[in-house]
Amino acid sequence: MLSLSAGDGARRVPFDRPATVHSSTDGLTPDSEYPSKYSLKRFQESYSSLKSIRLCGVKRHRCNGALCARCSPKRQRRHRRELMAALAASKPVYALLWTATIASTPERPLGELWSDLDKLNAYMVSGSWLSSRVDGYVRSIEIERTPSGWHPHAHTLLVFRNKLSRTDAVKLAREIQARWLRSADLRGIAASAKGQRVQVVPMGQLSTVVDYITKSHMTTRSSRTPGTVTPAMLLGSAYRGDADALDLLTELERSSYRRRTWQPGGMLTRSSSS
Template identity: 25%
Template sequence: MSESIRTATAEPQRGSLIPLRTYEPPQVSERAEHRRERYRRRAVAQRREIRQARAAADLDPDGKDGFAKPSRRVWCGRARTFGSVAVKVRHDEGGSHAHFSGVQHCGSVWACPVCAPIIRRERADEITEGARRHIAMGGGIAMVTFTIRHSRADGLSDSMQVLADAYSDMSRSRAFRGWKAERGMIGHITSTEITYGVNGWHPHRHVLMLFSRPVSHEQERVLQGELFAMWSHAVERSGGETVSREAFDVRAVTSGEEQVASYVTKTVKGVEGIGKEVSLADVKAGRASGSINPFQLLDVETLDAERLWNEYADATKGRSAIRWSRGLRDALGMGREKTDQEIVDEMERIGEIQLLIAPSLFNRSVRSYRSACLILEAAERGDYGYIRRTLGGSGYTITLPDGHTVAMMCDYMTEAA
């Protein structure tokens, strides 16, 4: 047995295990803190969905009797029924980052605090790349925000339907088709954003309109007037009420400018900010005073917060969050668009395996969001002692930094072939 393995086995014996709930690493990185927040929010969302499903089945929401089938989001993060759960670690400029492979992913871009950021960041990179290619070919882009007037009395599902109907009505209108031809609009990318504030739910759409010619900042006011007239008419036809012209936002996007718009995050510059602005809407804090994004409802344990979250999860189910107009990806050479599920599943192939855990052991010992995060943090630090104290004496395999693989089959470690 190698010296590295002897060193790895020189840990506290059985009976000296440290209870997981009392363990606290001396320092936690900002990335680890963000992961803890996402995992905690997912646990809250899953508990709320289970309670809602039980209540709908006339069962005690907090009871254990009977069975009510919730959506697949409830199983996100749990071990699959086949194969081991792997802890993979990748290294980049920000340090080491660990994640689980071999667990279930719900792939919800709307209602999963863990899957949504993965999907939206991939979409952000695609949108940014598409914008760069379009501008490099001599085209122009305008970012337009379509919204409707709303109040606390308006349900989210109804407001989203009015928004969708109005945009569809405007897009199909003869006036808009003529305007597109006159202005040289060749395609668009739409993203629906939802926030909640003092006036209730606020669904709106960010649309990147791509034109065959550059769009100058001097043209913003002209485009604003033309689009606002068509949008107001479409909203009224769909049973809604439009906002004032001053609140109807149109911004020209040019290569190399210091800031795409006043509401783009300060760390994002020019074209590089487009993808994040359009696609990361629901994982950022609300911009307006008193406005929050839906995931922040998972930070408050009140009946109102739970009711609003359930309303949001129900209203967004089955709706697309980000959509490219037909033929636009091909025109920009972007290739086939991956599904949300494909994006989260692809994450499993990134990184090197440092730990393999039997599914039964994973579901038994890594059930809570906190224990899952602590295992990942230990893998990032290379703290194999903590992993042993947590998982016990059998059911997993560790790959050491020198490439040796050791398996915990019972109460000792053996070098794998």
């Protein structure tokens, strides 16, 4: 596992140590008071700022939205199923998990931060820069709310037909980080080396990683770092009458309009893009 940090003297975990990837729902205990999917959907029919979500279910219409209590669980299951099928068909022999972030600040709205993240992600794939180095990838965008403000970030699974040597894997990881940080600097986007991470995914843990990058939907309240709130937690709090949570949820809905949160590439293009 390679963990990249700022500074030449930064501690580095041995690259060839097996990576342990945990789902954010590990250890989650059932909460009998948490509202059901149907209760949340009825709430959204009255309070969602998105017409597609409010009308989801009318005349059998389905919005397939990532923020819809009715559709998001099915959407994530479909992404998982299609990605696992693409992995089985392409038979990669090596994989990396790359997590990319930008700095969170309390005063910046989510829409601005998300646009910054999209700009950097677009630059990473421009000119076939990424596809010329990997055989396939799939990117999942996650949005959280932390004490430091909104925290949009990207998890990207990179897969290879051939096994990388330790030297080549370290080189690629450093190229990814350097390109991301250089692009951020040129665009005036705040991003720290400490927030970027590339780690080895043992082939036996691929399904665990797929679970990890498809875990977020609107009817699962995830176990997170204290103070970190997921979209599902915002919806649950708004349902219980928290007006501040409803305001944040509305900002999230409006910021998500026409945004792509799931994008496959290369030999993983069998996985749907939406």
